[in-house]
Amino acid sequence: MEYRHIGVAPVAGALGAEIAGVDLRQRVSDAVIAEIRHAWLQYLVLFFRDQPLTSDQYLAFARRIAEPVEYPMLKGLDGYPLIVPVIKLPQERVNFGGLWHSDTAYLETPPIGAMLLAREVPPVGGDTLFANMYLAYESLSDGLRRILDGLHAVNSSAKADVTKTREDRLAEGGAKLAADAVLNAVHPVVRTHPETGRKLLYVNGGHTVCFENMTEGESTPLLHYLFAHLCRPEFTCRLRWQPGTLALWDNRCSQHNPINDYHGHKRVMHRISLGADRPV
Numbered sequence: 422m423e424y425r426h427i428g429v430a431p432v433a434g435a436l437g438a439e440i441a442g443v444d445l446r447q448r449v450s451d452a453v454i455a456e457i458r459h460a461w462l463q464y465l466v467l468f469f470r471d472q473p474l475t476s477d478q479y480l481a482f483a484r485r486i487a488e489p490v491e492y493p494m495l496k497g498l499d500g501y502p503l504i505v506p507v508i509k510l511p512q513e514r515v516n517f518g519g520l521w522h523s524d525t526a527y528l529e530t531p532p533i534g535a536m537l538l539a540r541e542v543p544p545v546g547g548d549t550l551f552a553n554m555y556l557a558y559e560s561l562s563d564g565l566r567r568i569l570d571g572l573h574a575v576n577s578s579a580k581a582d583v584t585k586t587r588e589d590r591l592a593e594g595g596a597k598l599a600a601d602a603v604l605n606a607v608h609p610v611v612r613t614h615p616e617t618g619r620k621l622l623y624v625n626g627g628h629t630v631c632f633e634n635m636t637e638g639e640s641t642p643l644l645h646y647l648f649a650h651l652c653r654p655e656f657t658c659r660l661r662w663q664p665g666t667l668a669l670w671d672n673r674c675s676q677h678n679p680i681n682d683y684h685g686h687k688r689v690m691h692r693i694s695l696g697a698d699r700p701v
């Protein structure tokens with residue numbers, strides 16, 4: 422596709438592109454949205470700079486991509502329940518979601534995408550890494566792909582590392598579910614993207630516990646191999662945030678990892694989950 426209405430500048434060979442020529446404070450045309458959606462499917466994660474949006478403007482743009490949905494664990498902003506603040510305070514040592522993952526894979530119908538808008542960032546650090554799950558799958562051997570194609574995996578909100586990253590936020594109150602609530606879902610290890618038709622690896626270190634009908638002990642060696650494999654540097658790109666930077670990622674075919682290297686500084690992001698579908 423030739424982009425006639427927006428600028429699209431890839432940031433890495435694997436995925437990611439910066440989008441220019443768009444002021445998201447204004448209602449953009451259907452033609453611009455069509456090009457943004459095409460770029461989203463092509464590059465998996467898009468970065469928009471200098472977008473100091475109000476909450477209303479932020480939601481308005483989100484709705485042009487997909488219908489926003491509530492995050493299952495955390496309360497949204499007052500008056501804007503679909504916008505979830507993701508905050509690390511200067512005295513905190515653990516950041517929210519600080520490991521490789523796709524969002525809420527423990528839901529029967531996880532979000533198709535998400536947006537994150539930077540409100541306050543540390544003077545240095547706090548970057549986010551993204552990884553391409555098409556490449557993670559396609560680079561596996563033919564034999565391992567045949568094995569994985571027939572497997573399903575159990576994903577749980579109770580996995581220890583994930584619980585650790587959200588415990589402080591849950592303790593503050595405002596969570597929609599109790600801190601000890603557990604959500605589980607079984608999904609294909611290899612899913613097919615419903616819009617591109619490409620196969621991709623769909624397990625993640627944040628939520629995947631074991632393969633269906635196998636014990637955790639039996640599953641762990643292969644899962645650990647896949648968790649290390651899917652974040653190989655050649656599958657990734659890196660976003661350095663600035664106030665007003667907006668990231669839009671495809672949660673079906675990418676994973677992300679916020680880097681926890683800014684202790685003593687505050688970081689405030691506003692998050693919107695987009696749509697939902699059942700992995701197949």
